[in-house]
Amino acid sequence: MNDGKKTITAETETGTESVPAGKKSYHFDILALILWFVLMWGFLAALSFTDSPKDAPGIHELLSYLYFFGFALVYAVFYILALKKGV
Amino acid sequence: MTMSAAGWGLICFLVFFIVVAFVVKGKVSSLADFWIVGRKGKWYFFACTLAAGYVSTWTFIAGVGTAWSWGPTPSILFYTSSLTFGWIIVTMLIGLRLRKLGYMTITEFYKDRFGGENDSSLICAIGLALAGTTFFYLLIQIKGGAIILATVFNINIHVCIAVMILVQVIALWMAGMWAVVVTDMFTNVVFFIVAICVLPVTILSVGGMDVAFQAVSDAGIWSATGNSGMDMTYFVGYALAWLAIIGGSPHLVNLTLILEERKSVFKGTMAAFIMVVILSVGLFLSGAVLNAAFPPGSVKVLDSITPLAAVSVWPVWLGILILGGAMAAAYTTATSQVMTTSLGIVDMFRFLKKERPSDKTLIRYTRITALIVLIVVGMVASTDLWIMAIASSLAGVISSLGIFPTLLVSIYWKGVTKKAANIMLWASVPIGLFMIICNTAFGWFAPFPTIYSFPVGFGGLVALSLLTKAGENEKLHATRFKEAAFVPEKIVFETSDKVILVSTVTVAAIAFFTFTNVVGVL
Numbered sequence: 001m002n003d004g005k006k007t008i009t010a011e012t013e014t015g016t017e018s019v020p021a022g023k024k025s026y027h028f029d030i031l032a033l034i035l036w037f038v039l040m041w042g043f044l045a046a047l048s049f050t051d052s053p054k055d056a057p058g059i060h061e062l063l064s065y066l067y068f069f070g071f072a073l074v075y076a077v078f079y080i081l082a083l084k085k086g087v
Numbered sequence: 088m089t090m091s092a093a094g095w096g097l098i099c100f101l102v103f104f105i106v107v108a109f110v111v112k113g114k115v116s117s118l119a120d121f122w123i124v125g126r127k128g129k130w131y132f133f134a135c136t137l138a139a140g141y142v143s144t145w146t147f148i149a150g151v152g153t154a155w156s157w158g159p160t161p162s163i164l165f166y167t168s169s170l171t172f173g174w175i176i177v178t179m180l181i182g183l184r185l186r187k188l189g190y191m192t193i194t195e196f197y198k199d200r201f202g203g204e205n206d207s208s209l210i211c212a213i214g215l216a217l218a219g220t221t222f223f224y225l226l227i228q229i230k231g232g233a234i235i236l237a238t239v240f241n242i243n244i245h246v247c248i249a250v251m252i253l254v255q256v257i258a259l260w261m262a263g264m265w266a267v268v269v270t271d272m273f274t275n276v277v278f279f280i281v282a283i284c285v286l287p288v289t290i291l292s293v294g295g296m297d298v299a300f301q302a303v304s305d306a307g308i309w310s311a312t313g314n315s316g317m318d319m320t321y322f323v324g325y326a327l328a329w330l331a332i333i334g335g336s337p338h339l340v341n342l343t344l345i346l347e348e349r350k351s352v353f354k355g356t357m358a359a360f361i362m363v364v365i366l367s368v369g370l371f372l373s374g375a376v377l378n379a380a381f382p383p384g385s386v387k388v389l390d391s392i393t394p395l396a397a398v399s400v401w402p403v404w405l406g407i408l409i410l411g412g413a414m415a416a417a418y419t420t421a422t423s424q425v426m427t428t429s430l431g432i433v434d435m436f437r438f439l440k441k442e443r444p445s446d447k448t449l450i451r452y453t454r455i456t457a458l459i460v461l462i463v464v465g466m467v468a469s470t471d472l473w474i475m476a477i478a479s480s481l482a483g484v485i486s487s488l489g490i491f492p493t494l495l496v497s498i499y500w501k502g503v504t505k506k507a508a509n510i511m512l513w514a515s516v517p518i519g520l521f522m523i524i525c526n527t528a529f530g531w532f533a534p535f536p537t538i539y540s541f542p543v544g545f546g547g548l549v550a551l552s553l554l555t556k557a558g559e560n561e562k563l564h565a566t567r568f569k570e571a572a573f574v575p576e577k578i579v580f581e582t583s584d585k586v587i588l589v590s591t592v593t594v595a596a597i598a599f600f601t602f603t604n605v606v607g608v609l
Binding site for chain 1: 158159160163164166167168170171172175176179180183187300304305307308309310311313314319322323326349350352353354356357360361364368499569570573574575576577578580584587588591592594595596598599602603606607608609
């Protein structure tokens with residue numbers, strides 16, 4: 001039934017299919033891009049521009065564990081976004 | 088530990104893989120069952136199969152050896168972009184969208200996105216690029232698993248390659264993707280036990296905390312680059328290579344397509360992440376601590392550190408679990424890659440034959456293709472060709488030139504044309520080979536070829552898209568894809584979501600404070 005919403009129709013493997021046109025959301029994508037620039041390059045830059053001793057654990061070890069275990073929070077943010085805004 | 092105990096352990100693993108396939112073969116009654124477990128995958132299936140598809144022999148063997156020689160942090164740094172943003176790209180940005188549109192294979196996405204026609208050139212290009220990307224990575228897994236068998240049983244490596252291939256063929260022939268997914272569940276039990284136990288047991292085995300970490304300090308292998316002799320630009324190149332290998336990894340995209348519910352992508356990825364990061368950090372720190380048992384320079388072949396520790400440092404049960412886990416990691420990663428490569432090839436028959444083959448015929452084609460792929464991989468793995476040493480780099484370069492940019496950019500930008508995607512996919516294998524050969528032979532494209540292949544892949548795709556025109560049907564399909572993929576649909580927030588969110592973040596926090604305290608940086 002046409003409820004007045006615009007649809008896009010195309011021939012596909014399973015026949016003619018229509019999808020409703022609506023407001024597209026790019027929140028995951030924009031967030032991933034921003035975080036990639038900030039976190040990955042920030043992490044590598046932080047390691048490049050800091051000195052850490054080789055004969056004892058130091059700032060590099062701390063930064064590495066913070067980056068990897070802290071990344072669980074990034075996944076949590078994506079999960080919450082999916083639950084709040086839909087996918 | 089005696090070698091016979093390890094040997095019996097590995098035999099049990101191999102027999103178990105076949106038994107699993109035999110038990111689940113009854114679940115296969117359709118093509119969808121064979122290819123994507125009938126799209127009945129729960130989030131915990133996905134978490135296990137994602138972790139098992141990612142963790143490889145490198146993690147258990149070369150990673151531990153590298154950590155012993157270079158230090159624990161360089162090994163961890165190899166995961167800078169693969170386990171983190173690579174996973175976000177492959178599961179949440181690409182896999183989720185493909186799953187949302189209900190595709191069964193990656194070829195279906197390309198076909199639908201670029202006009203829905205059976206374009207022979209495009210479909211063959213996808214088959215080539217999928218095979219080109221996964222083949223070289225598959226080589227490492229088969230060879231890695233065989234090296235473990237050869238070391239433990241002290242027999243010819245060719246026999247071990249044949250055994251690895253035979254077990255995979257039997258399992259895939261019987262149950263297809265069901266065999267992959269259920270084996271991955273079991274493998275994760277092993278990963279979990281190793282993740283929890285490896286560091287404390289290694290520390291106790293070498294004489295306690297003080298002895299263990301003093302040995303690492305005496306070896307002078309702390310810091311980001313440790314004793315690697317590499318500067319940070321090498322790790323930047325490596326981070327880019329693995330962003331392409333994992334971000335555009337066809338077998339990980341394929342695993343996303345098994346999911347019953349879309350939100351399972353987020354649940355599963357989060358649970359898998361915390362498992363893999365604890366396992367990896369535990370193994371690499373243990374590798375460094377093994378300097379207390381094997382002084383620096385005392386072992387020439389880094390890959391033999393894990394087998395040596397299994398024999399003379401770790402208790403029998405942990406040695407068996409680590410060697411078995413290493414072989415299982417190779418096996419599980421390889422089986423999902425064989426399925427992906429086979430699907431890319433079988434899709435050529437599915438879409439290019441005048442009459443679409445029946446589901447039964449397609450299942451038969453998939454079995455035969457998997458057999459042929461494994462035989463070819465086994466033949467190459469049996470040689471000592473120079474290509475073995477650079478196989479993973481090759482996979483990353485080929486991926487960053489073809490599959491990765493075409494998959495990622497064509498999801499977002501309607502302007503990507505079929506001609507442009509086609510050219511980049513066809514060109515990815517020869518250009519990738521050219522870059523790697525020149526890098527190996529003449530030192531060109533240094534320090535890491537992906538630093539060059541990324542701009543060539545993405546830039547080439549954009550430039551060619553601007554220079555070529557899309558047909559009307561192609562534009563219509565591109566618009567339809569964007570609407571279907573990017574218009575959000577609500578999902579239900581359940582109690583289990585809260586439990587997983589809170590428990591995963593809590594486990595991550597506990598792991599962070601435990602590791603930093605053990606090492607002594609907090």
